[in-house]
Amino acid sequence: MQEIVNIFVKSIFIDNMVFAYFLGMCSYLAVSKTVKTSVGLGIAVIFVLGITVPVNYLINDYLLSAGALSWLGEGFDEVNLSFLSYIMFIAVIASMVQLVEMVIEKFTPALYFSLGIFLPLIAVNCAILGGSLFMQEREYLSIWQATSFGLGSGVGWLLAIVGIAAIREKIRYSNVPAPLRGLGITFIITGLMGIAFMSFLGIKL
Amino acid sequence: MNSEKNEREPLFSFKNRKLLLNPLNKDNPITVQVLGICSALAVTAKLEPAFVMALSVIAVLAISNVIISLLRNGIPPRIRIIVQLVVIASLVILVDQFLKAFVFDVSKQLSVFVGLIITNCIIMGRLEAFAMSNKPWPAFLDGMGNAFGYGWILIVVAFFRELLGSGTIWGYPVFDKLGLYDVGYKNNGFMILPPMALIIVGIIIWIQRSRNKDLIEEK
Numbered sequence: 016m017q018e019i020v021n022i023f024v025k026s027i028f029i030d031n032m033v034f035a036y037f038l039g040m041c042s043y044l045a046v047s048k049t050v051k052t053s054v055g056l057g058i059a060v061i062f063v064l065g066i067t068v069p070v071n072y073l074i075n076d077y078l079l080s081a082g083a084l085s086w087l088g089e090g091f092d093e094v095n096l097s098f099l100s101y102i103m104f105i106a107v108i109a110s111m112v113q114l115v116e117m118v119i120e121k122f123t124p125a126l127y128f129s130l131g132i133f134l135p136l137i138a139v140n141c142a143i144l145g146g147s148l149f150m151q152e153r154e155y156l157s158i159w160q161a162t163s164f165g166l167g168s169g170v171g172w173l174l175a176i177v178g179i180a181a182i183r184e185k186i187r188y189s190n191v192p193a194p195l196r197g198l199g200i201t202f203i204i205t206g207l208m209g210i211a212f213m214s215f216l217g218i219k220l
Numbered sequence: 221m222n223s224e225k226n227e228r229e230p231l232f233s234f235k236n237r238k239l240l241l242n243p244l245n246k247d248n249p250i251t252v253q254v255l256g257i258c259s260a261l262a263v264t265a266k267l268e269p270a271f272v273m274a275l276s277v278i279a280v281l282a283i284s285n286v287i288i289s290l291l292r293n294g295i296p297p298r299i300r301i302i303v304q305l306v307v308i309a310s311l312v313i314l315v316d317q318f319l320k321a322f323v324f325d326v327s328k329q330l331s332v333f334v335g336l337i338i339t340n341c342i343i344m345g346r347l348e349a350f351a352m353s354n355k356p357w358p359a360f361l362d363g364m365g366n367a368f369g370y371g372w373i374l375i376v377v378a379f380f381r382e383l384l385g386s387g388t389i390w391g392y393p394v395f396d397k398l399g400l401y402d403v404g405y406k407n408n409g410f411m412i413l414p415p416m417a418l419i420i421v422g423i424i425i426w427i428q429r430s431r432n433k434d435l436i437e438e439k
Binding site for chain 2: 034035036037038039040041044045098099100101102104105106109138139140141143144145148149152192193194195196197198199200201202203205206207208209210213
């Protein structure tokens with residue numbers, strides 16, 4: 016149990032998707048103009064990460080990694096399909112995003128309309144595929160650890176995008192040098208926020 | 221597209237040259253189109269992985285642009301994203317296996333970022349914006365141009381981070397040979413940490429936009 020909480024906290028602050036690994040930067044830069052839309056996208060990312068990471072964990076554990084197919088019988092002990100993981104993961108992500116979109120549309124139309132445009136965008140958000148690839152690389156022990164990693168990374172991403180959106184809303188009133196306006200200053204602020212987040216590095220979990 | 225015209229366009233006509241050269245500066249994928257930032261920043265602590273990453277992206281982008289451009293009339297619009305992802309993912313698997321076979325240590329350093337070429341927005345973006353509506357040869361040039369535009373930013377960032385952060389260029393200890401350490405110079409360890417990559421790209425954007433006023437954003 017404690018391990019699960021540790022992974023959750025660690026993936027929010029120390030291994031933050033944006034500040035430590037630069038994942039999901041494209042949508043992070045494109046959608047962070049107002050706080051409201053960035054909250055919507057952040058929630059959608061948490062949602063999709065929380066579903067795709069455990070699903071990919073099961074696929075990796077029971078189909079792809081070395082010896083994973085041993086449940087089929089003796090002859091399959093040696094089979095290692097891990098080179099297929101990219102294509103499997105991206106297929107799972109694309110179809111999960113589609114599925115989530117349909118489920119949300121059916122049951123909570125209000126949420127669907129607030130997330131609407133962002134859901135399809137998420138299939139190509141590097142943070143989602145990155146979540147699954149890091150899950151594979153770090154070899155989590157149980158599906159619960161993988162789930163908590165997925166949710167934690169999503170929350171970390173939400174924090175980052177809401178933070179930058181709030182700053183960008185304010186910075187519109189400041190006198191930024193013309194060539195830095197827009198993209199340039201956003202990069203530099205993200206760098207400074209990353210430095211701030213590095214203070215969490217000292218935490219030993 | 222001028223397939224009706226009988227006169228053939230020369231291979232490097234003005235239009236085609238522009239496809240290749242524009243992304244290097246005026247239309248740069250990283251600093252102007254804001255595509256593919258993720259991997260650009262993460263692999264640039266040293267020159268070697270940055271160079272390998274740039275080569276991988278050049279290979280994947282040019283080939284996938286050509287493949288999608290060849291298939292463009294046969295892809296139903298509703299499922300085009302899936303088709304594009306499958307093409308890209310297969311190419312990335314090839315690149316990944318190639319790197320693992322020939323430069324294993326670099327492939328270890330790049331870790332998940334080779335896989336993340338799949339969701340690199342440059343590739344999806346160019347397939348969607350260009351390859352879906354153009355012939356293979358222009359698509360190939362567009363892919364090369366954009367990948368080179370991406371690559372040179374990667375290499376510039378990596379050059380400064382490695383030089384100032386570890387005092388080396390491609391592993392060669394420049395500052396040590398110049399004797400700078402003897403007069404009290406210290407490596408700036410901060411350059412190796414992730415936030416500095418963002419700040420360096422910010423500075424590149426600053427320089428580029430002050431030289432090229434058209435790119436300055438409206439307030």
